[in-house]
Amino acid sequence: MPRTAPPAALVLGAGGLIPFLGLAALVILGQSPFGVSPRPLLAAYGAVIASFLGGLRWGAAAASPAGRGADYAVAVVPSLVAWAALFAPAPWDLRVLGALVLAWGLVDQDLPRRGLVPAWLGRLRLVLSGVAGLALLAAGFLSAS
Incomplete structure (x- = not known):
């Protein structure tokens, strides 16, 4: 297995953070530039x-x-908890989604340890x-609602 992340994984992973950061900022600032609340x-x-x-x-388990x-x-579990949230x-x-995403980063640390x-x-x-x-947590704790 490669020891370093492929550039595409880094770029796409970082790009996936843009909606989190942008929408969280809008929620915290109470802004709705899209004509719809950024919270949902x-x-x-x-x-x-x-x-x-x-x-x-699931994919790691299936590939093993x-x-x-x-x-x-x-x-x-993440799908069920997120749906309920x-x-x-x-x-x-x-707050629930933020805790879930944070926790799942730790939960999945067994996957590389197990070589999956x-x-x-x-x-x-x-x-x-x-x-x-x-x-997510910042938006959940620092927003007006």
Whole structure:
């Protein structure tokens, strides 16, 4: 497995943070430049990304010759929690999603240790999940609603 992240993973991963950072800033500032509140947009994007993170674990389990049933079960947790968070009232929607994304960056650290994904992916996930989770939490704690 490659030791360093492919440039595309770095660029696309960083690009995926733009909606988190931009929408969180708009939520915190109370701005609605799109004619719609940025809060539901941020919550929806957070839920989509949380589901993507579960898919990463599912894919790692499927690619492993010894795919464990527990990995498949754990893989559905982010989607279920994120979906439930979309029904939570503000500010709990963003707080739950932020905690979920942050925690999942740590939960998935067993994947590189077990050799299911390259080590660079574990490091990249920590950074991306850290920034995304903190943006969601900041919007959830610093917004007016």
